[in-house]
Amino acid sequence: MKTKILIGNWKMNKTIQETIGFVCAVKETIKDIEPEQIMIGIAPSFLALPVLEKITDKIFSVAQNVHYEEKGAYTGEISVEMLKEIEIDYALIGHSERRKYFNESNESCNLKLKALEKNQMIAVYCVGETIEEYRDGKTKAVIKTQLIEGLKDLSKEFIENIIIAYEPVWAIGTGESANEDIAQDIASYIKEVIKEEFKMKYFDNLKVLYGGSVKPENINDYVNKDDIDGALVGGASLSPDSFVAMIEKLKE
Ligand code: 13P
Numbered sequence: 001m002k003t004k005i006l007i008g009n010w011k012m013n014k015t016i017q018e019t020i021g022f023v024c025a026v027k028e029t030i031k032d033i034e035p036e037q038i039m040i041g042i043a044p045s046f047l048a049l050p051v052l053e054k055i056t057d058k059i060f061s062v063a064q065n066v067h068y069e070e071k072g073a074y075t076g077e078i079s080v081e082m083l084k085e086i087e088i089d090y091a092l093i094g095h096s097e098r099r100k101y102f103n104e105s106n107e108s109c110n111l112k113l114k115a116l117e118k119n120q121m122i123a124v125y126c127v128g129e130t131i132e133e134y135r136d137g138k139t140k141a142v143i144k145t146q147l148i149e150g151l152k153d154l155s156k157e158f159i160e161n162i163i164i165a166y167e168p169v170w171a172i173g174t175g176e177s178a179n180e181d182i183a184q185d186i187a188s189y190i191k192e193v194i195k196e197e198f199k200m201k202y203f204d205n206l207k208v209l210y211g212g213s214v215k216p217e218n219i220n221d222y223v224n225k226d227d228i229d230g231a232l233v234g235g236a237s238l239s240p241d242s243f244v245a246m247i248e249k250l251k252e
Contacts, residue, residue: 005230007041008237019048025240030058050086063091068111106149117158131170171212184225216245
């Protein structure tokens with residue numbers, strides 16, 4: 001059976017106290033879950049990261065972003081070393097909100113991915129098309145470019161362990177999720193592109209998640225597909241009830 005992955009991306013939500021409250025509310029459900037069965041991650045605010053990392057070993061902590069430079073005059077930014085100090089091993093790179101509101105490009109994502117590679121961290125690299133690109137039938141072309149430019153010059157070992165999150169921009173926070181067969185087709189395409197372009201021989205560890213209006217009612221429609229290993233969830237990961245309900249679904 002495949003290991004399933006559920007990552008909650010909390011975006012700019014929840015204080016430190018609310019993070020602690022959330023973990024208390026879900027701890028009964030997660031206490032017996034083995035990571036071989038379901039890997040459960042949360043990307044909280046930077047402030048809540050060290051707290052989350054300390055209070056539970058059942059949830060892996062994910063940074064929502066990182067800067068590519070080691071240190072320096074980059075006001076408001078967080079470095080890989082700062083994340084490593086608090087034992088964070090995962091970071092989201094290239095979320096569509098970062099691409100849209102903070103001008104992140106495939107090139108800057110590539111620099112960030114290289115910074116993670118250098119520090120043996122694992123990336124959750126987000127790709128996905130806008131509604132215009134979707135309507136114009138450009139989904140695969142856009143994703144191929146995001147993969148080729150984003151993963152350029154990274155080692156095979158790093159790419160083997162990467163998590164790719166396919167998040168159609170038009171499905172994020174809209175309640176309008178992608179059809180599961182289309183999501184499966186794109187997930188399989190992502191694996192194919194990576195295998196071909198980066199001449200990968202072994203890539204059993206490479207995981208693809210679907211994200212975009214995932215909730216307890218539809219999570220298994222995606223995760224039961226052959227090439228979809230899990231979900232990256234925004235809105236429905238904020239309430240302990242729906243988070244627990246998604247975990248229960250994944251246990252089925
Ligand atoms: P929603 O689940 O709220 O659509 O957000 C998806 C997302 O952006 C996860 O990174």
